[in-house]
Amino acid sequence: MRVLLVEDDHPVAESLRRGLGRYGFEVEWVTDGRSALEAGPCDLVLLDLGLPDTDGLDVCRELRSRGDVPIIVISARSEEIDRVVGLELGADDYVSKPFGMREVIARIRAVLRRSAQRAATDRPAPAAALPDRLTIDHRARRVLVDGAEVVLAPKEYDLLTFLCAEPGRLFSREQIMEAVWNTTWFGATRTLDVHVGALRRKFSGVLSVETVRGVGFRLLAAA
Numbered sequence: 001m002r003v004l005l006v007e008d009d010h011p012v013a014e015s016l017r018r019g020l021g022r023y024g025f026e027v028e029w030v031t032d033g034r035s036a037l038e039a040g041p042c043d044l045v046l047l048d049l050g051l052p053d054t055d056g057l058d059v060c061r062e063l064r065s066r067g068d069v070p071i072i073v074i075s076a077r078s079e080e081i082d083r084v085v086g087l088e089l090g091a092d093d094y095v096s097k098p099f100g101m102r103e104v105i106a107r108i109r110a111v112l113r114r115s116a117q118r119a120a121t122d123r124p125a126p127a128a129a130l131p132d133r134l135t136i137d138h139r140a141r142r143v144l145v146d147g148a149e150v151v152l153a154p155k156e157y158d159l160l161t162f163l164c165a166e167p168g169r170l171f172s173r174e175q176i177m178e179a180v181w182n183t184t185w186f187g188a189t190r191t192l193d194v195h196v197g198a199l200r201r202k203f204s205g206v207l208s209v210e211t212v213r214g215v216g217f218r219l220l221a222a223a
């Protein structure tokens with residue numbers, strides 16, 4: 001998980017960077033709006049509103065016009081108006097200074113979870129890339145193969161729908177752990193392997209979950 005941190009206050013940025021690192025996030029730190037708009041792709045933006053070169057709200061608007069990366073606004077301005085404008089401009093959440101690291105992490109996780117759920121449930125899975133034999137009923141949380149239900153544990157279902165949202169896309173272990181298990185704790189990744197194993201068994205001949213060594217997994221229609 002890559003976080004773009006836009007914050008001109010060095011002590012605040014340093015503590016966020018350390019804290020996020022401890023929770024397994026990779027952080028790219030920039031100190032002004034211009035660099036924020038020039039930064040590479042990321043999974044989430046933490047955006048301070050009081051920036052030296054431009055108003056953070058303009059950065060928020062511009063980032064949102066480019067795509068749907070989750071944005072959490074961080075600001076010392078606690079006025080209700082900023083909060084409302086930020087959310088109207090497309091920010092996903094808002095944290096006021098001073099804040100605790102745990103609060104920031106909790107909000108990041110909630111925002112990432114919501115955006116992963118949106119990706120998994122709103123966007124129709126590209127039909128071309130998934131086999132016709134497979135039907136996912138998101139409302140009932142059921143998965144059918146050739147019309148027959150494949151019984152899945154809740155996390156098996158979550159993992160399957162997460163991977164199915166973008167067939168062929170390589171997801172890192174961290175991305176999957178964060179989206180499905182709400183943790184990036186390294187020790188928990190054994191759980192991921194167990195669930196991948198279960199999906200391979202249950203969808204043998206229908207789907208294949210490829211291991212990309214040292215990175216993560218991608219889901220494809222079985223050859």
Ligand code: CA
Pocket residue numbers: 007008009048049050051
């Ligand atoms: Ca600032």
